[in-house]
Amino acid sequence: MKLAASLAIAAAACALAAPASAQFAKPEDAIKYRQSALFVMAQHFGRIGAMANGRVPYDAKAAVDNAEVVADMAKLPWAGFGPGTDKGLSTKAKPEIWSEQARFKEHSDKMIAETGKLLVAAKTNNLDTLKAAFQSTAGSCKTCHDAFRSQ
Amino acid sequence: MKLAASLAIAAAACALAAPASAQFAKPEDAIKYRQSALFVMAQHFGRIGAMANGRVPYDAKAAVDNAEVVADMAKLPWAGFGPGTDKGLSTKAKPEIWSEQARFKEHSDKMIAETGKLLVAAKTNNLDTLKAAFQSTAGSCKTCHDAFRSQ
Numbered sequence: 001m002k003l004a005a006s007l008a009i010a011a012a013a014c015a016l017a018a019p020a021s022a023q024f025a026k027p028e029d030a031i032k033y034r035q036s037a038l039f040v041m042a043q044h045f046g047r048i049g050a051m052a053n054g055r056v057p058y059d060a061k062a063a064v065d066n067a068e069v070v071a072d073m074a075k076l077p078w079a080g081f082g083p084g085t086d087k088g089l090s091t092k093a094k095p096e097i098w099s100e101q102a103r104f105k106e107h108s109d110k111m112i113a114e115t116g117k118l119l120v121a122a123k124t125n126n127l128d129t130l131k132a133a134f135q136s137t138a139g140s141c142k143t144c145h146d147a148f149r150s151q
Numbered sequence: 152m153k154l155a156a157s158l159a160i161a162a163a164a165c166a167l168a169a170p171a172s173a174q175f176a177k178p179e180d181a182i183k184y185r186q187s188a189l190f191v192m193a194q195h196f197g198r199i200g201a202m203a204n205g206r207v208p209y210d211a212k213a214a215v216d217n218a219e220v221v222a223d224m225a226k227l228p229w230a231g232f233g234p235g236t237d238k239g240l241s242t243k244a245k246p247e248i249w250s251e252q253a254r255f256k257e258h259s260d261k262m263i264a265e266t267g268k269l270l271v272a273a274k275t276n277n278l279d280t281l282k283a284a285f286q287s288t289a290g291s292c293k294t295c296h297d298a299f300r301s302q
Contacts, residue, residue: 023194023198024194029194032190033190033191033194035187036186036187036188036190036191037187037191039183039184039187040184040187040188040191040227043174043175043180043184047174069223069227072220072223076191076220
């Protein structure tokens with residue numbers, strides 16, 4: 001009974017995990033995919049940061065355009081962290097991503113939520129609102145990197 | 152007069168070019184950005200291709216989800232082909248991208264249009280319609296790669 005239950009749980013876990021990992025032909029593709037999505041997102045997020053920090057003049061339309069890309073991209077990387085994608089290409093991903101999946105998902109869900117709020121903030125066309133949302137989103141990036149990305 | 156006119160054209164060209172190249176801290180970032188955006192797009196496009204070619208069962212919702220990412224991503228890479236981004240990182244981009252900018256833009260505009268049609272086709276929930284749009288979009292990828300990407 002104990003074994004049967006364990007097998008049932010294992011089978012359920014595989015079934016849940018299969019779609020994400022099956023999306024990629026090989027682990028290298030999954031790693032390259034998540035790194036690519038995060039890099040594209042970071043470029044657009046950085047442009048909002050430059051406005052929030054006063055390095056470039058505030059441009060309300062550019063802020064919205066960039067926040068839209070950030071919010072879209074924020075949904076993508078996580079499919080690239082499927083089982084078996086901890087190695088295969090140079091990666092800073094820590095083993096904790098796979099050993100503490102629930103905690104990792106909390107962080108990624110939080111980041112998705114923060115980028116959604118960032119887009120709402122950008123659409124207010126108010127620089128102070130944008131600054132606050134940028135700081136909050138940047139905080140969610142940092143918290144996750146501290147926990148799950150090696151230096 | 153001739154020189155003045157040339158200088159005016161050159162100044163206008165610089166002014167037009169500046170925003171795109173100024174978005175990136177260095178040419179390497181622009182190259183990595185366009186490669187990343189194209190890689191993410193290709194992963195999602197490949198999933199539609201797998202359905203169109205019968206390698207995986209047709210899933211109407213998955214087709215729409217993937218087509219949405221493809222259509223979003225298709226708009227991004229082109230900002231990464233600004234002046235001075237022909238080298239700095241390993242790239243298959245041919246010099247013709249910069250020496251024949253109008254033709255390159257025709258190809259990228261065509262690709263953006265095709266991915267828009269692909270999304271519309273995916274939303275019809277009809278596999279044959281999706282197949283036709285996939286072939287047409289794939290054709291626009293190939294035409295541009297043949298002209299502007301080295302093997």
